[in-house]
Amino acid sequence: MEIKFDRHRRLRQNLGIRNLVREHRLHIHDMIYPLFVTEGTGIKREVSSMPNVFQLSLDQLSKEIEEIVHLGIQAVILFGIPNTKDPMGTEAYHDHGIVQKAIRQIKQQVPELLVIADTCLCEFTDHGHCGVVHEGKILNDPSLDLLAKTAISQAKAGADIIAPSNMMDGFVTAIRHGLDEAGYTDIPIMSYAVKYSSAFYGPFREAAESAPQFGDRKTYQMDPANSREALREAYSDIKEGADILMVKPALAYLDIIQQVKTNFNLPVAAYNVSGEYSMIKAAAKNGWIDEKAVVLEMLTGMKRAGADIILTYFAKDVAKWLQEGN
Template identity: 60%
Template sequence: MFPTVRMRRLRNNDATRRLVRETTLNVDDLVYPLFVCPGESVKRPIKSMPGCFHFSPDKIIEEAKEIAHMGIPAIMLFGLPETKDPTGSDASNESGPLCNAIRNIKKSVPELLIITDVCLCAYTDHGHCGVISNGKVDNDRTIALLAKTALAHANAGADMVAPSDMMDGRVNAIRRLLDEKAFEQVGIMSYSAKFASAYYGPFRDAAGSSPAWGDRRAYQMDPANGKQAMREMQQDIEEGADIIMVKPALAYLDIIANARRRFDLPIAAYNVSGEYMMLNAAAEAGLIDHNATIMETMLSFKRAGTDIIITYFAKEVAKLLQ
């Protein structure tokens, strides 16, 4: 009881604060997302996401070298197709931009962990995450194509694949095909609890993946459902996921915290494009301290129980941690 107990004693100076700090942030926690586009010698700013770029497979090499030099251990690659069709067939094209980028990075920066996003939305002409049958996404036809896409990425040299489609059974389908083709060591980071969020707008512009009609609420999760998120994660774990992910991160810290209490797998959180731009816009308007708010946000993910943070701020965070 006060005055014997004074909580401020442990906040009195920087050395004491550092000594008793419960949550720490390290560059090893970070994954940096990158967008791969067709072409050569392309480094094109993304209008909806200042500070981010579209890279051609040759140009992405220098970016990968910089990321590795900063100590960031991993990147997540998103591909833009050369062509789009109803089944997203270019997603599994082993001669396409994404697979070429994987090979280039592995040759030039072998120590950098490559995680690839596995989905069809950027590759379909309708913008949905799977094959359409009778006006709806056909779950079972889609998972076969997702497994084929994951295999193409593994063949190109990806270390880990990250299915983001939210189809039922896709982790099992991918794991079975990878194992069958002797890729037992290629991991799966599953977008296990991916919500039908309003925070994805800038990304959909960057990836050209907005649905041509309707929305994705029939397969992505209802933002109101926390218990269902635990079931989704449990199912992915049982199907062979090595890492489970919550997306978005900032508005879903309760989901991360509940998952941390329940599961002992590594947990990733995706600090998505809308969160990135919301903070940038507030900082540009002079309403917040840009760097301080970035670090506070990252610590909130870690405090909730996140092991891995996928963020467009990764390079800035790495510099601030130096």
């Protein structure tokens, strides 16, 4: 008796065939590498919870940029650690703030490198929240003016893309209006449109020294249980002028990446966040996993879900692995 069945293995017989029919590929141009810049000199301070990730003073930044460019990475996103913090996050929008100085330095060193500025207040406020605080409450509308000032200052310094991460209602329209009024109509906004109140951010808060000093961020970042809300958030940002939509975190939110990709036709970015990075690094250090194989599989999964762009602390490693060949 003849048994009939499908022979799917025909297209898996050898590397050449597998390469020919592969549906999704990682490319280094898909990657954005995060950088933490700090005031001071001679500082290259490793983040204890993020191996091979450093806080860098500007005199150490040039060498890092040389390596990034050599590896073929074409975009970085900057997070700043100021000397002084205050309730209004003044250093975030000061023309000589740490991020603004880093932007100018990078653009002078390598003009073609895309410099993305994270636009938020949490690294610069003494309370660690992403907006103005009054009597223990994070105020939405007064925060918008400061966020717009920050974006304008970053654009003035030479940022190629503004990436607001604060999750205040109306932040995209406030920033778009501010940029346009200041003459920066050509600067795109990569909105942290769908940003969850996630337990995966812990190592980042060490790196950026941005942990909230009271309470949490659940009144402005999203509940991890919600998916329909993600589409409402993304739709609002599109109406307000966003050019790229980001989902953050990525690994536990692949379904959200897919929904945003399916429902909207803007480019979609996924942030492979610090906790995801640190878990893999720790497991690899203990010999429990093959780091390269796991990272490439994870990032390919993000691409498969619909991410056009991936922000990842693994970008330099991925660049080396792709040059070697998988």
